[in-house]
Amino acid sequence: MIQLLDIAKTYPNGVHALQHINLQVKPGEIYGIIGKSGAGKSTLIRCVNLLERPSSGKVLIEGEDLTTLFASQLRDIRRKIGMIFQQFNLLNSASVYENAALPLTLTKMPKQKIYDTVMPLLELTGLIERKDHYPAQLSGGQKQRVAIARALANKPKILLCDEATSALDPHTTASILALLKTINRQFGLTILLITHEMEVVKTICERVAVLENGQIVEKASTNELITQPKAPAARELVSSILKQHLPHYLQQKLKSIPTKTSYPVWRIWFHGKASQEPIMAHLIQRLGLEINILQANLEHIQNELIGIMIVEAIADSAKLAAGMSYLTSNGLQVEVVGYVDRIN
Amino acid sequence: MSIELIEQLLLALWETIYMVALSSSLATFIGAPLGIILFTTRQHNILAHPLLNKALAMIINGLRSIPFIILLVAIIPLTRLLVGTSIGTNAAIVPLTMGAIPFIARIVENALSEVSQGLVEAGLAMGATPLQIIRKILLPEAMPGIVNGLTITIISLIGYSAMAGAVGGGGLGDLAIRYGYQRFEMNIMLVTIAILIILVQLLQMLGDYITNKVSKHKL
Ligand SMILES: Nc1ncnc2c1ncn2[C@@H]1O[C@H](COP(=O)(O)OP(=O)(O)OP(=O)(O)O)[C@@H](O)[C@H]1O
Ligand SMILES: [Mg+2]
Numbered sequence: 001m002i003q004l005l006d007i008a009k010t011y012p013n014g015v016h017a018l019q020h021i022n023l024q025v026k027p028g029e030i031y032g033i034i035g036k037s038g039a040g041k042s043t044l045i046r047c048v049n050l051l052e053r054p055s056s057g058k059v060l061i062e063g064e065d066l067t068t069l070f071a072s073q074l075r076d077i078r079r080k081i082g083m084i085f086q087q088f089n090l091l092n093s094a095s096v097y098e099n100a101a102l103p104l105t106l107t108k109m110p111k112q113k114i115y116d117t118v119m120p121l122l123e124l125t126g127l128i129e130r131k132d133h134y135p136a137q138l139s140g141g142q143k144q145r146v147a148i149a150r151a152l153a154n155k156p157k158i159l160l161c162d163e164a165t166s167a168l169d170p171h172t173t174a175s176i177l178a179l180l181k182t183i184n185r186q187f188g189l190t191i192l193l194i195t196h197e198m199e200v201v202k203t204i205c206e207r208v209a210v211l212e213n214g215q216i217v218e219k220a221s222t223n224e225l226i227t228q229p230k231a232p233a234a235r236e237l238v239s240s241i242l243k244q245h246l247p248h249y250l251q252q253k254l255k256s257i258p259t260k261t262s263y264p265v266w267r268i269w270f271h272g273k274a275s276q277e278p279i280m281a282h283l284i285q286r287l288g289l290e291i292n293i294l295q296a297n298l299e300h301i302q303n304e305l306i307g308i309m310i311v312e313a314i315a316d317s318a319k320l321a322a323g324m325s326y327l328t329s330n331g332l333q334v335e336v337v338g339y340v341d342r343i344n
Numbered sequence: 345m346s347i348e349l350i351e352q353l354l355l356a357l358w359e360t361i362y363m364v365a366l367s368s369s370l371a372t373f374i375g376a377p378l379g380i381i382l383f384t385t386r387q388h389n390i391l392a393h394p395l396l397n398k399a400l401a402m403i404i405n406g407l408r409s410i411p412f413i414i415l416l417v418a419i420i421p422l423t424r425l426l427v428g429t430s431i432g433t434n435a436a437i438v439p440l441t442m443g444a445i446p447f448i449a450r451i452v453e454n455a456l457s458e459v460s461q462g463l464v465e466a467g468l469a470m471g472a473t474p475l476q477i478i479r480k481i482l483l484p485e486a487m488p489g490i491v492n493g494l495t496i497t498i499i500s501l502i503g504y505s506a507m508a509g510a511v512g513g514g515g516l517g518d519l520a521i522r523y524g525y526q527r528f529e530m531n532i533m534l535v536t537i538a539i540l541i542i543l544v545q546l547l548q549m550l551g552d553y554i555t556n557k558v559s560k561h562k563l
Contacts (some may be wrong), residue, residue, distance in 0.1 A: 078468070079471035089460070089462040091484065092485060093487065102480065103470040104468065105480065106470065
């Protein structure tokens with residue numbers, strides 16, 4: 001369990017990097033902190049293991065306030081907190097095996113026991129065949145896997161990820177995130193990760209905090225954040241994965257007031273609560289609406305359908321009303337964006 | 345060339361090797377820890393101590409700015425104190441060592457500063473002590489740079505040893521000056537130069553070999 005209580009960090013140059021940060025990460029969950037460049041993400045995650053000492057506030061790990069500890073006590077706690085970095089931070093002079101074993105060689109653990117601990121981790125991260133290679137001979141994804149194996153060597157309860165996938169291509173990112181998810185499940189590891197990519201949050205985080213200018217402007221479950229972002233910064237981030245804006249040509253055709261020859265354009269929000277039934281088919285076949293899909297952005301996020309569909313609904317007003325109430329009664333949110341004239 | 349001359353040459357070669365080997369070992373023994381202190385006591389570093397850092401940097405810069413030929417003479421009292429005499433091969437080792445210490449300190453400091461700060465952070469994050477960070481992270485990572493710098497220092501020491509030799513320290517430099525310069529025996533001068541060139545070449549090759557050996561991972 002990680003608790004941050006009213007953390008503030010002001011750098012000596014006067015930059016208020018963090019203010020009033022309150023955060024609680026539950027055991028075993030994957031928690032994301034998202035924000036734009038310069039928002040204070042790195043400062044925040046580095047405060048958790050006191051690589052950066054907060055100017056005020058408390059950092060509680062398993063209830064213990066790290067800011068009050070002596071250097072040696074702090075080192076003991078840090079051994080139980082793994083950390084991985086954007087730039088991997090591997091020793092170039094050490095092999096894959098030696099890198100992964102590094103945290104253990106700092107303790108007085110016998111060689112054989114180190115071997116018995118490290119080899120399963122290399123197995124887990126898919127690096128057994130590479131164990132005698134050096135970092136210079138590895139791809140970015142493989143390097144991050146070594147870093148993950150290293151972070152797990154001390155059997156930590158917590159893993160901190162500082163932009164762990166930002167230096168990787170989308171495909172490799174996906175495989176690293178999958179690996180993080182696996183170790184989260186397998187070891188019940190609590191993961192706190194920071195990122196500027198909504199995609200990362202969407203893929204593995206259960207809960208998320210949005211950081212802007214050193215402050216948390218929104219805390220929500222990932223689903224809530226994506227379907228109902230409140231803070232402007234959150235909306236902006238969400239729109240990066242769900243393009244909610246209508247294409248330009250459509251916007252120009254859109255009128256705010258209906259005419260005799262126009263039909264409404266609906267924006268339908270899928271919140272994930274909607275059942276698996278074929279909603280569109282029902283609208284068309286049972287209720288007799290003609291539905292013209294203008295734009296759809298639907299994503300499966302942690303096994304739930306989330307997203308937005310923008311449609312033109314063509315029918316008389318009675319059918320339109322019936323359609324609208326059918327959608328809302330199925331847990332969808334419908335909003336009339338405007339009206340377009342049927343030209344054809 | 346007479347047997348006697350060849351014997352003299354061999355003796356001089358031995359004296360040179362002896363002076364350089366001993367003074368570079370001693371200088372490394374003292375200079376490397378100073379370099380480590382210089383680096384780790386920098387601001388924001390693992391043993392940050394700005395005052396100590398400034399003081400040490402000043403001493404080292406001071407030593408470094410003294411021309412070797414002056415150092416040679418200036419520290420004669422110290423040499424007498426340590427070795428009991430100010431002439432001879434053993435006496436030459438004192439100024440050679442003193443001259444090399446600041447170079448080696450700076451070389452080590454510089455090589456350490458090339459190591460990515462991220463690695464130090466990773467070490468801190470895994471609960472390493474400052475000493476462990478130095479031994480397990482900084483030194484191994486900086487080793488190619490250190491070996492490279494040491495090679496350069498040792499080669500410069502051969503040159504300096506000739507200077508020390510000229511003021512009574514023995515070695516190849518002494519021989520070259522006594523025979524070549526004072527008695528105009530050109531061939532002795534040339535043989536000495538040839539030996540020095542071969543010695544430097546061999547050292548450079550050895551240095552490169554070791555540098556390669558400790559950085560083979562950087563394929
Ligand atoms: N050591 C430092 N000294 C002074 N100011 C700093 C320091 N580190 C960061 N800052 C400042 O604090 C603010 C937050 O920086 P931080 O690195 O935490 O942002 P970030 O969200 O991680 O950004 P990025 O996505 O670019 O990595 C920035 O304005 C930055 O300039
Ligand atoms: Mg950052």
